Amino acid sequence: MSYNVNEKGYYGEFGGAFIPEMLFPNVEELRQNYIEIMSDSSFQEEFQQLLKDYVGRPTPLYFANRLSEKYGTKIYLKREDLNHTGAHKVNNTIGQILMAQRLGKSRIIAETGAGQHGVATATVCALMGIECIVYMGEIDIARQAPNVARMKMLGATVVPAVSGSKTLKDATNEAIRDWINNPEDTHYIIGSVVGPHPYPDMVARFQSIVSEEIIAQLEEKENISKPDYVVACVGGGSNAAGSYYHFLEDESVGLIAVEAAGKGIHSGESAATSALGKTGIIHGSKTLLMQTSDGQITEPYSISAGLDYPGVGPMHAHLYASGRAEFISVTDEEAMNAGLELCKLEGIIPAIETAHAFAIFESRKFTKDDVVVVNLSGRGDKDLETYIKFFNL
């Protein structure tokens, strides 16, 4: 079985491009060109150069001494938190801005939830001097004020999404609407491995730098070519996709996907898509999706705005349905405690999204020789407010 996308844009039964006709020319143009553009050596050169000089790659693979000791296994942290703008998101936006340039686009739109992807998009647009419009749910604008300010400083226009639940899902709807209304000059930079084909595959490829580096770094540090496990949190699934990428087809590498259970999987306030979702269509992709029996998309909940998405990317739906990856969900409280533990043991304040990945160690046990790589997808500066409130700091 393959876990990569097939030529029709599917991962198993998931994926595809369920898009309104108005988007067809845009998506089709991208589909026909993305592989060729990405394979072009001048593209790769520019992409790699920016990742190195601007983003700060390679990010370290850091052996977490005290954490490893506490949990009796060998835990390595892939330090995506050290990327420029503070998360893995920028790997993708750097790639997509170069893609947009080669497609001759002069205007960029993006959606954002926590604001990380919005900041990463605004950043690359500033870098290239391209107009940038970021859609963000009105509620998220209120609760992620620092990232809104960052986007504005970077010259982006932040447009509030006032429809629906006024959060990430609706911001995505608004971005798609903008794209429908601006079919010629605009490229839509999606922030995760979601959306119509070829987005999930394209974003996964841009993020695959993560697993590529892990391989080289494990070689250097442990003299092995692969870890026993890769652990990543899953919102849409891009940091997971990036850290799994080169291990997808090698089933000796355990893939662990950590979802947000919010206040408890069955509390009605959760974002654990694999546990609660059914196959459906969201944002142009057939995937697992939290929805009513009637097919209305439901509002997810998580303390972390970046996991607060009612779907997962089609790759992840397939990894779940096929059993290739192990899905674990983690409550707000477990995640927050794991985040604080990482601060105290390793001096690293993780994004709350990322903190979910660390919460598994309390219950999921590994042997002492297991090499477990956790993708430390982002830093927690954007979440200080939430940490302060939660822990009464």
Added chain:
Amino acid sequence: MSYNVNEKGYYGEFGGAFIPEMLFPNVEELRQNYIEIMSDSSFQEEFQQLLKDYVGRPTPLYFANRLSEKYGTKIYLKREDLNHTGAHKVNNTIGQILMAQRLGKSRIIAETGAGQHGVATATVCALMGIECIVYMGEIDIARQAPNVARMKMLGATVVPAVSGSKTLKDATNEAIRDWINNPEDTHYIIGSVVGPHPYPDMVARFQSIVSEEIIAQLEEKENISKPDYVVACVGGGSNAAGSYYHFLEDESVGLIAVEAAGKGIHSGESAATSALGKTGIIHGSKTLLMQTSDGQITEPYSISAGLDYPGVGPMHAHLYASGRAEFISVTDEEAMNAGLELCKLEGIIPAIETAHAFAIFESRKFTKDDVVVVNLSGRGDKDLETYIKFFNL
């Protein structure tokens, strides 16, 4: 003329160790051992390993395309903002925590102004599992709340300094008092190239990784072994010292030090020590110092909490007095505008301290072939609040 410290702890007429007898054993122990410990190969190995795997070094040397174009010269940015915790400060705290371990200390104290050094210290203490107490002016605690929260999350105890002006100078006084009261088990991690000998030299050596990398990176990028100019902001002077270090004795490299003029050098609200200071003694060091004619240390002012220090390190006093470095001072407004310009042109939000370094380009002209390296000492996330207010975002 030499610009490095001499065997007595002086840079020209500046430096020394003007400390109360109570501190003598501590400072003397450090003075006698620091060179030997730092030269030890196991120390270097551990230091370099942590810089690489934990801090994320080498930080890129990034050619700032659009900024270079705008100012008609070749501007490279040394990306210290990409370090773990977001500034150059951590280079020093990693070094000093290893030093403290080798000196057998079990308790760490530090002072902090903006909180960056406090966070960097709390971070390395968490990493090593060592108790950490950070002194911070009561006023700074109020205006730098996010960094206070970060320190707490990292397990540090933040103690308000309530004496004097309740800012950095007083936090330093309090830290010194703590050290006096805990002479045996405690190491004081000073956050800049200030304080009694051997601190300025030790901190400069830890920070010298910056210029070491610049040399290798210019070799790779421009096939040259040194830049024409190195530009850095100066609070205490550690990021400047680090970026100048390997060029100090080579007078063909222009060193530009940028100080905070606050609301104007002669406005009474300034921190431009070189312009306003006279030789004096502060925190155990003979250096340039803002003071009354009566020798009372005056309160500096800058919009950036990290430049808000009434002295400079003795190395910088000597660089100024000898004319080796060019000192430029920049107002709040000039710095803020330069910070915003960097956002818009390069997609990088600098710390307001750092923004001062970029403000010189409006008036200080370079030729088109000059290679100018600006030390991008830190990221601006900690300063969003100030940026928002200033620009009404």
Added chain:
Amino acid sequence: MNRINETIRKDHKLLSIYFTAGYPNLEDTAEIIQQLQDNGVDMVEIGLPFSDPLADGPTIQESSTQALKNGMTTTVLFDQLKGIRKSVDIPLIIMGYFNPMLQYGVEEFCSKCQSVGIDGLIIPDLPVDVYHEHYQDIFEKYGLKNIFLITPQTSAHRIGYIDSVSDAFIYMVSSASTTGAKTGFGDVQMRYFERISNMELKNPQIVGFGISNHETFNHATRFSKGAIIGSAFIKFLKSHELSEIGDFIGSIRKG
């Protein structure tokens, strides 16, 4: 013969009206359809509301949100439509997003459509190739016409393909846009309408998006068979009684 095909043969310009089922009130569906027929509308599109209507502008979005709040579901809609064919004989088309249909079961959905007397479907996010490969047989089995959209950006080649798969009419989106986004038609759009008209497709075109009054209706239908009004009608419903629907239709027809 399917009622849509029959209607399309009529020799006047067709006026088709879209409304969101369950809006303004849950039980308005049947009454609105009746009013539309009684006031001479040629065809009705019944919007099955969806939580995330990404091809729609704010007006239809809001009406969908309200309809869902009112309790509209696929099951409720079918219940409401049960007796509709007793008094209504103009073509009825359900317009909705694919996910609710998928959850209902596509075949089950089609079967139900047939049994209540639905003639066709417009599903903006079901692309023609997916339809062609997976669902065409089912639709045809239950006598449902599937209507596809084309836009100014749709290539001639693709229009040909869509025409070949279609068997009722082609929904010609006036400009690449979400519903209700633009107002009035300019030269660019008129040339586009004319261009498509000159292609002499086997299916007639009905223009949608951006038609709000007598003038735009006339423009839109200069080179096409008819036009669909959606947002303008929803806006009208927001501030008028159902009994006033005739005024709205009259204003479109007569200006």
Added chain:
Amino acid sequence: MNRINETIRKDHKLLSIYFTAGYPNLEDTAEIIQQLQDNGVDMVEIGLPFSDPLADGPTIQESSTQALKNGMTTTVLFDQLKGIRKSVDIPLIIMGYFNPMLQYGVEEFCSKCQSVGIDGLIIPDLPVDVYHEHYQDIFEKYGLKNIFLITPQTSAHRIGYIDSVSDAFIYMVSSASTTGAKTGFGDVQMRYFERISNMELKNPQIVGFGISNHETFNHATRFSKGAIIGSAFIKFLKSHELSEIGDFIGSIRKG
């Protein structure tokens, strides 16, 4: 002969009092010195206030801040001391940080001290080696004794060096601490006092830091020539009239 050397020869335990010049009120300096002498104090340390007194605890810090606010400066202090030798003959020592002296000019400062009748200086942040190398000649030229501190952590070797450079007494800090930090003396400190006493240095020792009452004064002077009270006296001044200074001194002497 310098007044300090003379006083040290006396055969009782010496009580020395520190106060901050200009506190509680700018003009209190001379009056406080007079009161101290009149109530039998053996020696007085006049604190020249400094903005950043890093060897001092909160009490002395606050008094310094207040004194500076009141307008105390080096020049003002010398003015206030101009006539002091008309009525005061106990040793007077200025205790202050080095920076204000540096700004005044070290030689100028020393000369002024001599002219108003100051006998010695205590400068916590002027280390003995710097003094020895750069300033000893000047101090001696103006007949000033420089007093150095030792602490429990000071090595025997260094104590020897300090003793060799000193020519008055050695300021024995009771425990490594800022002024006012600890209260009461334990076994550790008593052993330290005894250890130093047994070294039989050429200069006698006077204990400072942590002496606040009759009991601690007695403890501190068991193995030393005398003791200095600072913070406790400043605290007393905060809530009493200058005319009550005798009560404070009495309580120390007699318990």
